[in-house]
Amino acid sequence: MAKKLMKGAEAIGEAAVQAGCHLFFGYPITPQNEIPEYLSSRLPQVGGTFVQAESEVASINMLYGAAGAGERVMTSSSSPGISLMAEGISYCAGAKLPVVIVNIMRAGPGLGGILPSQADYFQATKGLAHGDFRVLVLAPWSIQEAADLVQDAFDLADYYRNPVMVVGDGLIGQMMEPVEFYEDRQPIKELPPKTWASTGWKRDRPKAIINSLFLDPAELEQHNIDLKKKYDLMERDEVRFATYGALDSADVVIVAYGTVARVCLSAIEALENDGIKVAMVRPITLWPFPYEAVREVASKAKDILVVELSTGQMIEDVRLALHRPRPIHFHCRLGGMLVSPEEVIDKVKAIKAGTSEEVHYA
Amino acid sequence: MPEAVFVRPDSLSDVSTHYCPGCTHGIIHRLVAEVIDELGIRERTVGVAPVGCSVLAYNYFDCDFHEAAHGRAPAVATGIKRARPDLAVFAYQGDGDLASIGMAEIVHCANRGEKVTVVFVxxxxxxxxxxxxxxxxxxxxxxxxxxxxxxxxxxxxPIRVAELISTLRTPAFVARASSHSPLAAVNAKEMLRRAFKYQVEGRCFSLVEVLSTCPTNWGLTPAESTEWLEKTMLPYYPLGVFKTPDGDDRAPLPRKP
Known part of the structure; x- marks a missing residue:
């Protein structure tokens, strides 16, 4: 297919359709409404179904039903709506259901604001809901990457029988960029048939029970162990990141993700012209986090700078990545304000000049 | 050769339930299973269990099942049915599950006219x-x-669920029955049969409220419980059919010109 100029939200919706997802359940919330709006008209064209649910609580449970019946299914929401889905996401994880959840993050806490933010990093990567579980978290930095990652998300969800979350900020939802969908796209994993799904039982296989309840503690312990083995595989096999700039001789290495990383890349190019060498590690999977990549690049750089649209949630993972305790510099904008390339340039220059105050000493 | 005159329905698993003596969940399970058998839909039936006493219903019905989060069974049923419209989908819920924490899910499932059946105990x-x-x-x-x-x-x-749901225009079949006596159970089965049949015919959402006893938590004997249900619950929760698919209250409205 030729490249087409698409709004991020539409590209995310179309990516789901291209991935064979014919079911979408969601509840309106700004700034992601264009995703359900697009799919409400697009899905019927491919024989699919769009349901505007009564709440995010209902949406995620509709996903639980549809995924349990063996179909690819997606919802999208924004931060407060994801909080409402938390219970259901935990049930999906417990029942080993492949669902895809898109979070177009807005500023919080509470009702917060409707403008771009990365304030849900902790929620997505550390504490999405009750119980002992993980979800893969994919963070695109462009509309093309959003389209690609949404398609990958369905394969990963099916392969691991686990929820996968795609997180973007409001810019990913609202920007327009050229996008290409590939007609001959193949699944990125070998996907076995869903013989576990509840499709009606002819007694020719074990009865399908889509369930997260284990009253016998020994059985639940084994379930927890099995889930952990799955998460270990994800940590081993699914780490994704990209690196940029002067990786072997950087004055400063930046760690940033999503659209913030694009702003940082602009700054890196400008700084190069001024003779300042900057590298960047961009996590594409927020969980599993690319600890080794950050460790390696940071080990060759004089200083470390984290740039985020939150008060420094990712710093914790960057600290974990380092070989030894080192100072970390930090720059952020909050509340829906955006980081500019000029701010990053000034910050890097301040680090070089020794006038930037580190935020984290070990 | 001895002839079997009373057997376990094919749609019930050959296991003992955990229900208390005098509880009527077992009877209601049986009625639902008999209806599924008689309609010949076991192989394409998927049930949804609630959180509550019937949380383990997936062990008792011999068909594919989902165990839902508390109150969310109608949303889960929606997801299953929309994913596979060829399936017969039923949710089995109690009063805390459906009428308290799950009130939004049941009202909107009914109001969207999801082609599922809800058994409300x-x-x-x-x-x-x-x-x-x-x-x-x-x-x-x-x-x-x-x-x-x-x-x-x-x-x-107390909330009268059958009456509440029947104020909605969309649902096709809403009835209340009881399980406290053999005669009541026969009527309850007929209500359940109609509810499942309308679903199989693709006619719309159906809900059957079934009054039930709880000797353990009422602090009564099973016999006293039956009497209490009759004297206390029946006057407030009248049995009957509140909505039918062909009722005037479901006549199509003109669309916006």
Whole structure:
């Protein structure tokens, strides 16, 4: 297919359709409404179904039903709506259901604001809901990457029988960029048939029970162990990141993700012209986090700078990545304000000049 | 050769249930299973279990099942049915699950006209958690969280779910039945049969409320419980059919010109 100029939200919706997802359940919330709006008209064209649910609580449970019946299914929401889905996401994880959840993050806490933010990093990567579980978290930095990652998300969800979350900020939802969908796209994993799904039982296989309840503690312990083995595989096999700039001789290495990383890349190019060498590690999977990549690049750089649209949630993972305790510099904008390339340039220059105050000493 | 005159329905698993003596969940399970058998739809039936006493229903029905989060069974049923419209989907819920935490899900599932069947078991109390006040607990009925009896001044009056759902235009079949006597159970089965049949015919959402006893948490013997249901619940929760697919209250409205 030729490249087409698409709004991020539409590209995310179309990516789901291209991935064979014919079911979408969601509840309106700004700034992601264009995703359900697009799919409400697009899905019927491919024989699919769009349901505007009564709440995010209902949406995620509709996903639980549809995924349990063996179909690819997606919802999208924004931060407060994801909080409402938390219970259901935990049930999906417990029942080993492949669902895809898109979070177009807005500023919080509470009702917060409707403008771009990365304030849900902790929620997505550390504490999405009750119980002992993980979800893969994919963070695109462009509309093309959003389209690609949404398609990958369905394969990963099916392969691991686990929820996968795609997180973007409001810019990913609202920007327009050229996008290409590939007609001959193949699944990125070998996907076995869903013989576990509840499709009606002819007694020719074990009865399908889509369930997260284990009253016998020994059985639940084994379930927890099995889930952990799955998460270990994800940590081993699914780490994704990209690196940029002067990786072997950087004055400063930046760690940033999503659209913030694009702003940082602009700054890196400008700084190069001024003779300042900057590298960047961009996590594409927020969980599993690319600890080794950050460790390696940071080990060759004089200083470390984290740039985020939150008060420094990712710093914790960057600290974990380092070989030894080192100072970390930090720059952020909050509340829906955006980081500019000029701010990053000034910050890097301040680090070089020794006038930037580190935020984290070990 | 001896002839079997009473056998376990094919749609029930060959296991013992965990239900208390005098509880009518077992009877209601059986009625649902007999209806599924008689309609010949076991192989394409998927059930949804609630959180509550019937949380383990997936062990008792011999068909594919989902165990839903508390109150969310109608949303889960929606997801299954929309994913696979060829399936017959039913949710089995109690009063705390459906009429308290899950009120939004049941109302909107009914109002969208999801082609699923909801079996709503009303025993006027939270059973599994140990006898707390339910939205359907009767005025003056004591429970562990209203030990002097339900005070309608602070807790309001019990919710009549069948009547509430039947105020909606979309649902096709809404009825209330009871399980406290053989005759009532025969009627309950007929209500369930109609509810499942309308679903199989693709005619719309159906809900059957079934009054049930809870001797354990009511603090009564099974026989006393039956009597209490008759004297206390039946006058407030009248049995009957509240909505039918061809009722005038479902006539199509003109679309916006």
């Amino acid at each position: 009303n025993n006027a109390i939270y059973g599994m958690t140990g006898g707390q006040m339910a939205p359907t607990t009767m005025p003056g009925q004591s429970a562990t969280t209203c030990q002097m009896g339900r005070d309608v001044e602070t807790a309001g009056h």
